[in-house]
Amino acid sequence: RAPMMRKPKWLKMYNPNVTPEGAETYKKVRATIKQTGLATVCQEARCPNAGECWSSGTATVMIMGDTCTRGCRFCSIATSRKPPPPDPDEPSKVAHAVEQWGIDYIVLTMVDRDDLPDQGAAHVAATVRNLRERDPKLHIETLVGDFQGKMQYVEELADSGMHVYAHNIETVERLQNHVRDRRAGYAQSLSVLEHAKKYRPDLVTKSSIMLGLGEQDEEVHQALRDLRDAGVEVVTFGQYLQPTKRNMKVERYVTPEEFDGWARAGEALGLHVASGPMVRSSYRAGEFYKARIAKRA
Amino acid sequence: ARAAFGRRATARMPRRPPQLGAAASLGGPGGHRRPCINVTFVKAEPVWEASVVAKTGQTVLEVAHEHGIDIEGACGGECACSTCHVILEQAAYDGMPEPDDDEADMLDLASHVSDTSRLGCQVKLERGRDDGLRIHIPAGVVNLLA
Numbered sequence: 001r002a003p004m005m006r007k008p009k010w011l012k013m014y015n016p017n018v019t020p021e022g023a024e025t026y027k028k029v030r031a032t033i034k035q036t037g038l039a040t041v042c043q044e045a046r047c048p049n050a051g052e053c054w055s056s057g058t059a060t061v062m063i064m065g066d067t068c069t070r071g072c073r074f075c076s077i078a079t080s081r082k083p084p085p086p087d088p089d090e091p092s093k094v095a096h097a098v099e100q101w102g103i104d105y106i107v108l109t110m111v112d113r114d115d116l117p118d119q120g121a122a123h124v125a126a127t128v129r130n131l132r133e134r135d136p137k138l139h140i141e142t143l144v145g146d147f148q149g150k151m152q153y154v155e156e157l158a159d160s161g162m163h164v165y166a167h168n169i170e171t172v173e174r175l176q177n178h179v180r181d182r183r184a185g186y187a188q189s190l191s192v193l194e195h196a197k198k199y200r201p202d203l204v205t206k207s208s209i210m211l212g213l214g215e216q217d218e219e220v221h222q223a224l225r226d227l228r229d230a231g232v233e234v235v236t237f238g239q240y241l242q243p244t245k246r247n248m249k250v251e252r253y254v255t256p257e258e259f260d261g262w263a264r265a266g267e268a269l270g271l272h273v274a275s276g277p278m279v280r281s282s283y284r285a286g287e288f289y290k291a292r293i294a295k296r297a
Numbered sequence: 298a299r300a301a302f303g304r305r306a307t308a309r310m311p312r313r314p315p316q317l318g319a320a321a322s323l324g325g326p327g328g329h330r331r332p333c334i335n336v337t338f339v340k341a342e343p344v345w346e347a348s349v350v351a352k353t354g355q356t357v358l359e360v361a362h363e364h365g366i367d368i369e370g371a372c373g374g375e376c377a378c379s380t381c382h383v384i385l386e387q388a389a390y391d392g393m394p395e396p397d398d399d400e401a402d403m404l405d406l407a408s409h410v411s412d413t414s415r416l417g418c419q420v421k422l423e424r425g426r427d428d429g430l431r432i433h434i435p436a437g438v439v440n441l442l443a
Contacts (some may be wrong), residue, residue, distance in 0.1 A: 031407040071372025071379060081399075181378065182406055246362065248317035248380075 004072060008253045011239070011277055014052035022055035029054040032100045036093040039066035041109050041282075044077045047285055059108045060143075060282040063090055064107055064120050066109035070181035074170070076243035079170050082115050088121045091130040098131060098138065105286030106131070108162075109143040113115040113185060119145070121153035125160035132161040139163050141206070141285050149188040158200045164234070164289065165196045166206035166281060169227070172219035175261035179213055179248070190230045204293050206234035207275065208281040211262075212238050214251040221265060228269045234293070237262045239277035253277075338366045343360040344438050353424045357383055357432055358417035368434060374418035376400055382407035383419035384433040390415070392426055408437030 041062040042050040066081035095186035098106050098119045111119035131138055140162035149154035171179050171185040207227050227235055242250050259275045266273035272292045331352040338347045353362040358381045361368040369380035376399050390413035400419045404410055
């Protein structure tokens, strides 16, 4: 078997037991997740930041179940051609969890549901609306799929009341076929982001790119320009980490200095950028929003 | 930290049953003994072969993962990607039922696809027919640099 690349020293996971409060909060978040039966992308995608995020009282809930219809090479979320139907009680379970955690910013993500006639748009929209109704002060970020580029679903979702509409392009244009499921695509993802912004200009649109998959610098610069041209305001960069043996290998570990360089490159284009090896789309999303977005205009 | 993820995540980890001899039958969860065969995984670059014991009824992908053979299975064996693409020898390919439409669609997307290509997750091993099967791992599947 090919020898594995050793992880560089700068990749460190946060230990939730570092403080007693952190450990308590971590357990509370974990208990809520177990009790409500909600899926989290934290667990299903094996995010290395789970210790940090859960111990600070938040998790990124993944709605419509823990099984996706797509099979992207970087992702360890379970795949099935026909996952079980979404839980009709999910909107209230999500609201219960958010209430338990006492947070004012929640990131909701979803699995792709190409098997459903509306790709799950109505269910996601209902979940967001329910949250807004129960707590009008709650800030909501939705990290969603491309709905196969069908704009009526993008609009249905955009109308539901989130503050940040996020959809990840994942990688540069050349690597889309290598890395993402065949149903996903660069132009499609950009058009979804562009349309959401045009349709609801008050929305903040956001996207993310994983580095270390074999991309060239100029391709990443181009991706930043393409995102800017699509009206996206927030971009995150993180290091791709191989979640399980069944997923694609890391091509390269990008240095923290390079990540800082990408932050500067994005900001030079007028984007707000969160960039670092452990940064993920929803990592500290609430803090980032308050620090950058809430301030603007 | 692993315990914190609960049953959901760890339930998908494959079981690693104890390996006995090549000719022995191995016990499964119900105590059933399944006949075993030998199959050989082959790579061309770098040249490399590994003969392993497989239980009949396992898919090529399951066997590969159980023995730590480097084949991706991004979608977990659900015929939703092409990362477990393998190439069989003509006689072996001909001796098996043809891929169904779903598998054929996925194979169209595989790199280095050939007339005797199959998805590892869709080939279920059978006693007799597949004893001594040689499974070629294409260069392009596993590593972007290849």
